[in-house]
Amino acid sequence: MMSRSTAAGAALALIALTDAAAAQEAPAIASAPEPQAAPAIGQQSPADEVMGEDIVVTAGALRGSVVSDIQPDLVLNPADIRAYGASSLEDLLSQLSPQTSSGRGRGGEMPVVLLNGRRISGFQEMRAIPPEAIARIEVLPEETALAYGYRADQRVTNFVLRPRFRATTGEVELGAPTAGGRHDLEVQTSMIRIDNDNRMLLDFKLERATSLLESDRNIRQTATSLPYALGGNIIAPVNGDEIDPSLSSLAGQTVTIAAVPASAASGAPSLTDFANGANAPNNTDIGRYRTLSPETLDVTGGASLTRPLSGNVQMTLSARLTASSSESRLGLPTTDVALPAGNPFSPFASDTRLVGYSGVRGPLVRDNDEWSGRLAAAFNGDVNGWRWSLTASHDHDESRTLIDRSLDVSESQARIDALDPLFNPFAVNALNGPLNQDRSGSNTDRSLVEAVANKKLLDLPAGGVSTSFKLGLDHRDLNSYARRDGVEQETDLKRTQGTAQMSVDIPLTSRRRDVGAFLGDLSLNGNFETDQYSDFGNLITWGGGLTWRPIEILQVIGSYTSEQGAPTIQQLGNPLITTPNVRVFDYATGETVEISRLDGGNADLSADRRQVWKLGGRINPIKGTDLSLQADYVKTRISGPIASFPTATAEIEAAFPERFLRDGDGQLLLIDNRPVNFARSDKSELRWGFNFTEKLEPSKAEQAAMAARRAELEKLRAEAQASGKPIPGVPAWMQQQRPQGMPGSPPPGAGPGGPAGGPPRMAMGSMGEGRLQLSLFHTWRFTNTILIRDGVQELDLLNGSATGSSGGVSRHLVEARAAINKNGLGARATINWQSGTDVLVNPGGAASSEDLFFSDLATVNLRLWADLNQRFGLIRKAPWLRGTRISLGVDNLFDQRLSVHSRSGDTPINYQPDLIDPVGRRVEVSIRKLFF
Structure with missing residues (x-):
C-alpha cells in the first residue's frame, strides 16, 4: 500500500507538472498594443513575467509577436490549445484548418508558419513539438505574410514557445473501419528541450496500414469486354458468334460461350463435357485481387537544434529522413489465346478462343517506393533596427514505381499453334509467361537560399513606414526515366529561379498619434516581386491593398494581386x-x-497569370467576450490555368x-x-463565420478542494524541510518553499520555467478551469467557371459541368467545430457539410439519361479524451499514470457517403458508395504518455 507521504508527494509532483501549460499561458488578445521593436534574441521579454494564465506586459510587445500592425484573427492561449486535444503541432494545425485556410491561394497550400515571430527553414523543423510547449498561437491575415518575404496568398500562423520546457512523449494509435477489412497502426515519439534560445527536438514516426480489398466491401464488378474467368471460357473467334453447330445441337440451343469443364485440366475434354457449360460460363469475383486502399508503410525521423551564436543571432539546424512504400492490387492478368481446330485438346470442328484469368502469378500490382531527405539551416537576428533572416535548405527525393500490365503468353500460344500433344492449354496454370511491366522513377534535388530583412525606414506623422526585402535563389534538378513496352525514355530537367521581392506599408492615419483620428487607423501597402526562371524567363507579381481600423473592434482589409506562375518541374517532366x-x-x-x-x-x-481581389473584415462585437466575426470575399481570374x-x-x-x-x-x-x-478560369466566393471561446471557471467545490489540497501539500513540504528528509518521489527543485504571494513561482535563480530547463511550474489558478469553443464558417461560391479552349462552351462547375470524378463544385460548404474541456476530460466534434452537384451531358440543354446527380454530404468526426494528469484522485492512487492521455476518435460518425444516381435512379458501378469512400466510419484509440 502506498504511504501517505509517497501519495502526497505524487500529488505534489502532479500539481507542479500536471498543468505545465499554465506557467507561461497568455490570454486571447482583445486589442493588442501597437507593435514595437521586439526584444533582441536571447533577452528576457516582459511577457515572461507570468502568473497562471494571465500575461503581465510591463513594456513593449508580447514575446514572439509578428512584425506587423495587422491584428490577429485568432489568438489561442494554452488552455485554449488543450481544448483541441492535439498530440503535435502537425495535428493541431490540421484541426485549425477552418481558421487558417485561405481563398487567395492556388489551392492546397498550407499556411505560412512562424516560430516565435521568426521565419523557419520549413515546417518539418517544428512539426513534432508537443502542444504543451506552446505558450500562444496567432492566426493572421494573408497580408502579414508580405513582411516575411512570402506572397499574400496564405494566412500566417505564429507559434510562440514557452521560454522553458522539457519533455519526452510517446504515442501509440490503433485504428480500423467499423466495417472491417483494414487496420492501421501509428507509433510516434519525440524529445524536446527548450531553455530560452537553446532548443533541441528529436522525433520519430511510423505509420502502417493494411490493404482494403474490394471483396471486403459490397462492390459490383465492372462488366468486362470478354468473359474472363479462372478456369477459362470458350468463345468463337468473333465474340458472340456460334462456337460449333455440333455443340449447339448437343445443348439444344445456339451456344456462343461455354465454360471449360474442370475435367479438362487432366485430359482432353469431349464435346459433351462442354455441353454441360453451354451458355453458362465460368465466373470469377476478382474483388479479392483488387484493392480499394493500398497497403502502406511510412517512416519518418527528424532532428533540429537551435543555439544562439551571439547576443542577437540565433541558428537552427535541422534534418529529416522519410521513407514510404505502397502496394496496390490491380486485378488478375487476362489471357486470350487462339485454339485451332486441329489441336489435340480441342473437340471443336472450327477454330475457337480460350479466354480467362491467370492466377499463376497472383494479381497485377503497382509498387511504389520513395524516400526523401532534407537538410536545412535558419539564421535569425537583429542589427541596427533591421530584423533579418537567412534560410537555406537542400531536399533530395527518389521515387520508383513498378506496374504489372499483362501476362506474356506468346510461348504458350506457339505451343498451341504447333499442335503440341504434351501441352494441355486447359491445365491449371498452363498459360503462363513473363509479366509485361512498366518501370519508372525519378530523382529530384532542390537547393534553396532566401534572405529576408525588414525595418521601419522612416517615421511619418501617422507612424513608421515598414519595408521588407527578400532575395532568393532556387535550383531544381529532375531526372526521370520510364520504360514502357520495352522502350526507355529519359528526361533531365533543370531549373534555376532567382527572386527579388519588396513590400512597403505606409500608415496614413493614426488614432494613437492623433493624425486623422476621426478615420481611425488607415494604412496602404504595396508589393512587387520578380522571378527570373531559366526555362520561362521573367515572371512578375505585384499587388497592393489597405488596412483600416475605424474603431478598435473592427478591422477591414482590401487587396489586389497580379501573379504570373510557371508550371512546376514535375508537371513538365514527371x-x-x-x-x-x-x-x-x-x-x-x-x-x-x-x-x-x-x-x-x-x-x-505554359505559364499562367492570376488576378485576385479580396475584401475582408473582422469584428469583435461584444466587449468582454472572446467572440469574433469574420468575412472574406475573394474573386479570382486565371488566364491559362494549369490543371x-x-x-x-x-x-x-x-x-x-x-x-x-x-x-x-x-x-x-x-x-x-x-x-x-485551360484558356481561362473565374471564381468568386464569400467565406464568413465566427470563433467563440468561453472560459469555464472552477466551481466553488473545486476551488475549496484545491485549496485544501494545497494546504495539505504545503504542510507536508514544510515537515519534510524541517526534518531534512525529501518527500518521496518528488524532485528536489519542487520541494523548495515557494515565496509568499507567488504560488507556483520557481525557486531562487530557477527562472520562469523551472531550474535549468526543467518543466515549467504551474499556477494553481488554472486548476479546474475549462474551455468551451465554437466555430462556424460558411463558404458561398458565386461563380466557378472554366473556358477550356477558345471557341468551345464554357464549363460552369456550379451548374452541371465537372472537371473531377466526384461531381461539380458545391455551391455551399459549411465547417463547424465544437469543443469542451474541463478537469482533464474533453470532447471535440468536427462537422463538415457540402451541397449537392449535378453533372449534365448537355448543361443548359435537353435532359439526358446519362445525367448524374451527386447528393449533399454531411460528415461528423468525434474525438473524446481523458487527460489523466488532471484526474487528481486517480493519479494519487496510480502515480505512474501521470502525463498519460487516452483518446477515442470516430471519423465519419454516422457512416455517411456520397450518393450518386442517374436520371433513371440507377447508380453507376464506378460511383458505388463503397468505391467513393471505402473506409467509411473509422474508430481509433490512442494512448499518449508525456515524460517530464
Whole structure:
C-alpha cells in the first residue's frame, strides 16, 4: 500500500507538472498594443513575467509577436490549445484548418508558419513539438505574410514557445473501419528541450496500414469486354458468334460461350463435357485481387537544434529522413489465346478462343517506393533596427514505381499453334509467361537560399513606414526515366529561379498619434516581386491593398494581386506511367469501363497569370467576450490555368479529342491524364463565420478542494524541510518553499520555467478551469467557371459541368467545430457539410439519361479524451499514470457517403458508395504518455 507521504508527494509532483501549460499561458488578445521593436534574441521579454494564465506586459510587445500592425484573427492561449486535444503541432494545425485556410491561394497550400515571430527553414523543423510547449498561437491575415518575404496568398500562423520546457512523449494509435477489412497502426515519439534560445527536438514516426480489398466491401464488378474467368471460357473467334453447330445441337440451343469443364485440366475434354457449360460460363469475383486502399508503410525521423551564436543571432539546424512504400492490387492478368481446330485438346470442328484469368502469378500490382531527405539551416537576428533572416535548405527525393500490365503468353500460344500433344492449354496454370511491366522513377534535388530583412525606414506623422526585402535563389534538378513496352525514355530537367521581392506599408492615419483620428487607423501597402526562371524567363507579381481600423473592434482589409506562375518541374517532366484496369465513368456511353490511364509530365505547358481581389473584415462585437466575426470575399481570374486533366465528360472529350482513345465500337480504352493549360478560369466566393471561446471557471467545490489540497501539500513540504528528509518521489527543485504571494513561482535563480530547463511550474489558478469553443464558417461560391479552349462552351462547375470524378463544385460548404474541456476530460466534434452537384451531358440543354446527380454530404468526426494528469484522485492512487492521455476518435460518425444516381435512379458501378469512400466510419484509440 502506498504511504501517505509517497501519495502526497505524487500529488505534489502532479500539481507542479500536471498543468505545465499554465506557467507561461497568455490570454486571447482583445486589442493588442501597437507593435514595437521586439526584444533582441536571447533577452528576457516582459511577457515572461507570468502568473497562471494571465500575461503581465510591463513594456513593449508580447514575446514572439509578428512584425506587423495587422491584428490577429485568432489568438489561442494554452488552455485554449488543450481544448483541441492535439498530440503535435502537425495535428493541431490540421484541426485549425477552418481558421487558417485561405481563398487567395492556388489551392492546397498550407499556411505560412512562424516560430516565435521568426521565419523557419520549413515546417518539418517544428512539426513534432508537443502542444504543451506552446505558450500562444496567432492566426493572421494573408497580408502579414508580405513582411516575411512570402506572397499574400496564405494566412500566417505564429507559434510562440514557452521560454522553458522539457519533455519526452510517446504515442501509440490503433485504428480500423467499423466495417472491417483494414487496420492501421501509428507509433510516434519525440524529445524536446527548450531553455530560452537553446532548443533541441528529436522525433520519430511510423505509420502502417493494411490493404482494403474490394471483396471486403459490397462492390459490383465492372462488366468486362470478354468473359474472363479462372478456369477459362470458350468463345468463337468473333465474340458472340456460334462456337460449333455440333455443340449447339448437343445443348439444344445456339451456344456462343461455354465454360471449360474442370475435367479438362487432366485430359482432353469431349464435346459433351462442354455441353454441360453451354451458355453458362465460368465466373470469377476478382474483388479479392483488387484493392480499394493500398497497403502502406511510412517512416519518418527528424532532428533540429537551435543555439544562439551571439547576443542577437540565433541558428537552427535541422534534418529529416522519410521513407514510404505502397502496394496496390490491380486485378488478375487476362489471357486470350487462339485454339485451332486441329489441336489435340480441342473437340471443336472450327477454330475457337480460350479466354480467362491467370492466377499463376497472383494479381497485377503497382509498387511504389520513395524516400526523401532534407537538410536545412535558419539564421535569425537583429542589427541596427533591421530584423533579418537567412534560410537555406537542400531536399533530395527518389521515387520508383513498378506496374504489372499483362501476362506474356506468346510461348504458350506457339505451343498451341504447333499442335503440341504434351501441352494441355486447359491445365491449371498452363498459360503462363513473363509479366509485361512498366518501370519508372525519378530523382529530384532542390537547393534553396532566401534572405529576408525588414525595418521601419522612416517615421511619418501617422507612424513608421515598414519595408521588407527578400532575395532568393532556387535550383531544381529532375531526372526521370520510364520504360514502357520495352522502350526507355529519359528526361533531365533543370531549373534555376532567382527572386527579388519588396513590400512597403505606409500608415496614413493614426488614432494613437492623433493624425486623422476621426478615420481611425488607415494604412496602404504595396508589393512587387520578380522571378527570373531559366526555362520561362521573367515572371512578375505585384499587388497592393489597405488596412483600416475605424474603431478598435473592427478591422477591414482590401487587396489586389497580379501573379504570373510557371508550371512546376514535375508537371513538365514527371515520367510517363500507364496504369491498367482503372475504372472511370464514360459520359459518352453512360457506362463504367476499365481503361488504361497515362500519367506524367507535359513539356508543352505554359505559364499562367492570376488576378485576385479580396475584401475582408473582422469584428469583435461584444466587449468582454472572446467572440469574433469574420468575412472574406475573394474573386479570382486565371488566364491559362494549369490543371490535371479533367474527368471524361462529353464537353471535355469534345475539347481534347486527342486525349481519348476508343476502339472501333466506341469503347473507351485509354485516357491521357497529363496536365493541360485551360484558356481561362473565374471564381468568386464569400467565406464568413465566427470563433467563440468561453472560459469555464472552477466551481466553488473545486476551488475549496484545491485549496485544501494545497494546504495539505504545503504542510507536508514544510515537515519534510524541517526534518531534512525529501518527500518521496518528488524532485528536489519542487520541494523548495515557494515565496509568499507567488504560488507556483520557481525557486531562487530557477527562472520562469523551472531550474535549468526543467518543466515549467504551474499556477494553481488554472486548476479546474475549462474551455468551451465554437466555430462556424460558411463558404458561398458565386461563380466557378472554366473556358477550356477558345471557341468551345464554357464549363460552369456550379451548374452541371465537372472537371473531377466526384461531381461539380458545391455551391455551399459549411465547417463547424465544437469543443469542451474541463478537469482533464474533453470532447471535440468536427462537422463538415457540402451541397449537392449535378453533372449534365448537355448543361443548359435537353435532359439526358446519362445525367448524374451527386447528393449533399454531411460528415461528423468525434474525438473524446481523458487527460489523466488532471484526474487528481486517480493519479494519487496510480502515480505512474501521470502525463498519460487516452483518446477515442470516430471519423465519419454516422457512416455517411456520397450518393450518386442517374436520371433513371440507377447508380453507376464506378460511383458505388463503397468505391467513393471505402473506409467509411473509422474508430481509433490512442494512448499518449508525456515524460517530464
